[in-house]
Amino acid sequence: MKYFTELFQAIDASTKTNDKITALVEYFRKAEDQDKVWAIALLTGNKPKRPVKTTDLRLWASEIAKLPLWLIEESYYVVGDLAETLAHIVGNSDAVKGEEIPLHVVIMQLKDLLTAPIEDKKDFIQTFWLKGNKAENFVFNKLITGNFRIGLSKQSVIRALSIYLEKEEKEIAHRLMGKWNPAKETMNSLFSEESLVSKDYLPYPFFLAYPLEESPSSFLGDINDWFLEKKYDGIRGQIIIRNSQVYVWSRGEELLTDKFPEFHILNGYLPDGTVIDGEIIPWKEGTPLPFGIMQTRIGRKNLSAKALAEAPLVMVCYDLMEYEGVDIRHWPLEDRRKKLLELIGSEVLETLLIPSPLVKLDTWEEVAHFRKNAREEFCEGLMIKKKNSPYETGRRRGSWWKWKTDPMTIDGVLIYAQSGSGRRANLLTDYTFAVWDGDLLVPFAKAYSGLKDKEILKLDKWARRNTVEKFGPVRSVKPELVFEIAFEGINKSTRHKSGVALRFPRIARWREDKPAIEANTKDDLVAILNSVHSE
Amino acid sequence: MIQFRSEGIFCPQADVYIDPWSPVNKAIITHGHSDHARPGHKEYLCHTLSKEILKLRLGSEISIQTLAYDETIFINGVKISLHPAGHIIGSAQVRLEYQGEVWVISGDYKVFNDGVSTPFEVVKCNSFVTESTFGLPIYDFDPFEKIYTDMNDWWQNNSKDGFNSVIIGYSLGKAQNILQHLETNDTRIFLHGAVANINDALRFSGFDFKGERLGENFDRKKLLGDIIVAPMSVIGSPWLRKFQPYRIAVCSGWMALRGARRRYGVDKGIVLSDHCDFKQLNYAIRETGAENVYVTHGYQSIYAKWLRESYGLNAVEIKTMFEPNQAEEIEEGL
Numbered sequence A: 001m002k003y004f005t006e007l008f009q010a011i012d013a014s015t016k017t018n019d020k021i022t023a024l025v026e027y028f029r030k031a032e033d034q035d036k037v038w039a040i041a042l043l044t045g046n047k048p049k050r051p052v053k054t055t056d057l058r059l060w061a062s063e064i065a066k067l068p069l070w071l072i073e074e075s076y077y078v079v080g081d082l083a084e085t086l087a088h089i090v091g092n093s094d095a096v097k098g099e100e101i102p103l104h105v106v107i108m109q110l111k112d113l114l115t116a117p118i119e120d121k122k123d124f125i126q127t128f129w130l131k132g133n134k135a136e137n138f139v140f141n142k143l144i145t146g147n148f149r150i151g152l153s154k155q156s157v158i159r160a161l162s163i164y165l166e167k168e169e170k171e172i173a174h175r176l177m178g179k180w181n182p183a184k185e186t187m188n189s190l191f192s193e194e195s196l197v198s199k200d201y202l203p204y205p206f207f208l209a210y211p212l213e214e215s216p217s218s219f220l221g222d223i224n225d226w227f228l229e230k231k232y233d234g235i236r237g238q239i240i241i242r243n244s245q246v247y248v249w250s251r252g253e254e255l256l257t258d259k260f261p262e263f264h265i266l267n268g269y270l271p272d273g274t275v276i277d278g279e280i281i282p283w284k285e286g287t288p289l290p291f292g293i294m295q296t297r298i299g300r301k302n303l304s305a306k307a308l309a310e311a312p313l314v315m316v317c318y319d320l321m322e323y324e325g326v327d328i329r330h331w332p333l334e335d336r337r338k339k340l341l342e343l344i345g346s347e348v349l350e351t352l353l354i355p356s357p358l359v360k361l362d363t364w365e366e367v368a369h370f371r372k373n374a375r376e377e378f379c380e381g382l383m384i385k386k387k388n389s390p391y392e393t394g395r396r397r398g399s400w401w402k403w404k405t406d407p408m409t410i411d412g413v414l415i416y417a418q419s420g421s422g423r424r425a426n427l428l429t430d431y432t433f434a435v436w437d438g439d440l441l442v443p444f445a446k447a448y449s450g451l452k453d454k455e456i457l458k459l460d461k462w463a464r465r466n467t468v469e470k471f472g473p474v475r476s477v478k479p480e481l482v483f484e485i486a487f488e489g490i491n492k493s494t495r496h497k498s499g500v501a502l503r504f505p506r507i508a509r510w511r512e513d514k515p516a517i518e519a520n521t522k523d524d525l526v527a528i529l530n531s532v533h534s535e
Numbered sequence B: 001m002i003q004f005r006s007e008g009i010f011c012p013q014a015d016v017y018i019d020p021w022s023p024v025n026k027a028i029i030t031h032g033h034s035d036h037a038r039p040g041h042k043e044y045l046c047h048t049l050s051k052e053i054l055k056l057r058l059g060s061e062i063s064i065q066t067l068a069y070d071e072t073i074f075i076n077g078v079k080i081s082l083h084p085a086g087h088i089i090g091s092a093q094v095r096l097e098y099q100g101e102v103w104v105i106s107g108d109y110k111v112f113n114d115g116v117s118t119p120f121e122v123v124k125c126n127s128f129v130t131e132s133t134f135g136l137p138i139y140d141f142d143p144f145e146k147i148y149t150d151m152n153d154w155w156q157n158n159s160k161d162g163f164n165s166v167i168i169g170y171s172l173g174k175a176q177n178i179l180q181h182l183e184t185n186d187t188r189i190f191l192h193g194a195v196a197n198i199n200d201a202l203r204f205s206g207f208d209f210k211g212e213r214l215g216e217n218f219d220r221k222k223l224l225g226d227i228i229v230a231p232m233s234v235i236g237s238p239w240l241r242k243f244q245p246y247r248i249a250v251c252s253g254w255m256a257l258r259g260a261r262r263r264y265g266v267d268k269g270i271v272l273s274d275h276c277d278f279k280q281l282n283y284a285i286r287e288t289g290a291e292n293v294y295v296t297h298g299y300q301s302i303y304a305k306w307l308r309e310s311y312g313l314n315a316v317e318i319k320t321m322f323e324p325n326q327a328e329e330i331e332e333g334l
Helices: A002-013 A017-030 A033-043 A054-065 A069-079 A082-089 A103-113 A118-131 A134-145 A154-165 A169-175 A187-191 A261-268 A291-298 A305-310 A333-344 A347-351 A364-372 A453-465 A522-533 B048-058 B144-160 B174-181 B193-203 B238-243 B258-264 B278-288 B300-311 B326-331
Strands: A226-230 A235-242 A245-250 A274-284 A313-323 A353-355 A381-386 A400-404 A408-419 A428-437 A440-447 A467-471 A474-477 A482-487 A489-492 A500-503 A506-510 B003-005 B008-011 B016-018 B026-028 B043-047 B063-067 B072-075 B078-084 B092-098 B101-105 B127-132 B164-168 B189-191 B227-230 B246-251 B268-270 B292-298 B314-317
Touching: A002 A017, A002 A033, A002 A134, A002 B258, A017 A033, A017 A154, A033 A103, A033 A154, A033 A187, A054 A069, A054 A082, A054 A118, A054 A134, A069 A082, A069 B300, A082 A134, A103 A118, A103 A134, A118 A134, A154 A169, A169 A187, A226 A333, A235 A261, A235 A313, A245 A261, A261 A313, A274 A291, A274 A333, A274 A353, A291 A305, A291 A489, A291 A500, A313 A333, A333 A353, A347 A353, A364 A381, A364 A400, A408 A440, A408 A453, A408 A522, A428 A453, A428 A482, A428 A522, A440 A482, A440 A500, A440 A522, A453 A467, A453 A474, A482 A500, A489 A522, A500 A522, B043 B048, B048 B063, B048 B193, B127 B278, B127 B300, B144 B164, B144 B174, B144 B246, B144 B268, B164 B238, B174 B193, B174 B227, B174 B246, B189 B193, B193 B227, B238 B246, B258 B268, B278 B300, B292 B300, B300 B314
Parallel strands: A313 A353, B016 B026, B026 B043, B043 B063, B101 B127, B127 B292, B164 B227, B164 B246, B189 B227, B246 B268, B292 B314
Antiparallel strands: A226 A381, A235 A245, A235 A274, A274 A313, A381 A400, A408 A428, A408 A474, A408 A482, A428 A440, A467 A474, A482 A506, A489 A500, B003 B008, B008 B016, B072 B078, B078 B092, B092 B101
């Protein structure tokens, strides 16, 4: 595990993508093959099953360190990461390192623990802790708790692999799509020329649009070179039909076929070797329904007929990557779209696969106007795609842009602050906001992002000096400060005291000019809710 | 015998405050950091080695009386003496004795020997006032030797790669700790003005730290694989740019945690602290033999609970005016 620990430290210590990629390539050059497979899996978010409960881990650490559990709990609030907390507490920086155990062996041993009696689990983990040093224990704990988010994008791993294997990034990306089982793969089965053939369920890497920050008029040139489409708020997905099977993948690379029984009949209507990209959204009588409606059925294990009827789903289709079994991603978008329309143009499919409608506008000024009033058009903005663009991989500047409408906003009073985790541990960065309901403040949103680092520090200091009460890591603060909260959607909710649930709330700005009494009210929220849903 | 007042820690019998934050008549100052040595007091009493620092920071016209370590004075029957705290040069624990009762107010201290400040000495007492900046078991510092080796390896590696090394540490205390242990032969060390000012003041007290002040007309092209020692305030400032290409490290106890390290976005965190970690605190407190412990500044409520539960001490949390906030505290030299 030595090399992997070193790799982890190198990636963690650097803020520069190039350094991280260099460290990865170096790792690939010296690690054993089976370790590499696991390293790739871990670093791209493919995590093993957790073999022990975290409460047990805390308990066993407290035994070794001879510290009470409550103190470990308090420490965890400060560190914001259990794996790191425990590594410090069982810390044994002077430990003479025992024999080197390869990464894949450690992982297999942990896997075997899944079914082992609790005494064996405890024994294995405590023994490892006592032998390892702090850095290695930290990585070990991460293997157990299973979250390797260390500021390394999947794209960087792909880039490093492409350098190491001397293959194109696009190809590597394709092979790493979806969930794969590292225990059953080798470097060869993952990356050799033959390996793709047998994996007919694999989606193509998604091409993601780059967000536009300003009006495109100045740099996108002639508007006639571009397709304009409505940007819908749904689940980006790929429908694959190969060998008479239907697969539905999400952008998060999850296979969601079971969640969408609507699409199961498609193999009867579309030819083998078809891959369509689009947005899955609830749709009724020619108009999209709010995202919240779909959320109610996505989480369910069993889909009842009622759920299906309440939230009927369609795919708004905008691209075709594979036609008659041939990868046509290099074709110009215009040609791909023409083929797409031919394919899905039949009457049977029109309630299931809807061609993404083009918005016809003649000037960029009209585009700006449309984007501003996007909500009235039942969408959240515009997609702007170059007519001759190929289908690329990942998020890239240049030929696909998204231009979202401004978010909705409301002014709320800060009432609770809580310390964050990771980079924000030990700082009060998780905030709860409230609106007035008569004389009462009712919480309506939690927000974690939107403030600049300087503001976070300032707010942290303020919150510590204006704490009213502490409950564990949460503290209530004097209701004095007002923040403008931006959000993308609003829905009725019975779970929230304010009666609404917001989608993607975040802090737009600190309203230092406003006293708490001038913050918005619950009635204001309800008014926004009604304005959105009455349409 | 001792009261915790809003102005600071107070001994009514001697009519003297220790490290008060509001202006008072007579103040005993444990050390020169700005959260302890505040301006505006009528009379200051501190260790001999703190005198020049206080004059530099609070003005040369202030009225200062000094004591050597272990030297004793009496104020209205209270026996008062200063003892090494090992925190920075001149840092002292204040021992007060009256009618057989002994209190020690330790200010900031560490047990590890940094080779610069006079090493911490245990002073037996009935009541001990301790800080708790790093009073959680997650703070488990490596021995200094290991840290210094790591620091030297780091900058030497940078030099080899053709980078300058910017080492960030508080100008009073941390900077001297760093300078003392940089093993350089022909590699040059340059100092930010704030660090050079402190070194100049310490020169009056007989200290001579290496390093060359970066003057106004400094020619940046001269730099190649050299070392620059500077305070926290330069991070993110244009001042740093002239040292490109460089790599930058922060020396602070806070660097023990990944989150803090990442927040500063520097190339390296060096866990070099002038404070006690959890184990040092536990050691020092038990060695004093004190049955009453007053815990301030830091994780006071958690740490006081720990002392009560595990050692059966009568430990109390003292709320200070400020709760710690890391950004400020790296500035304060933790």
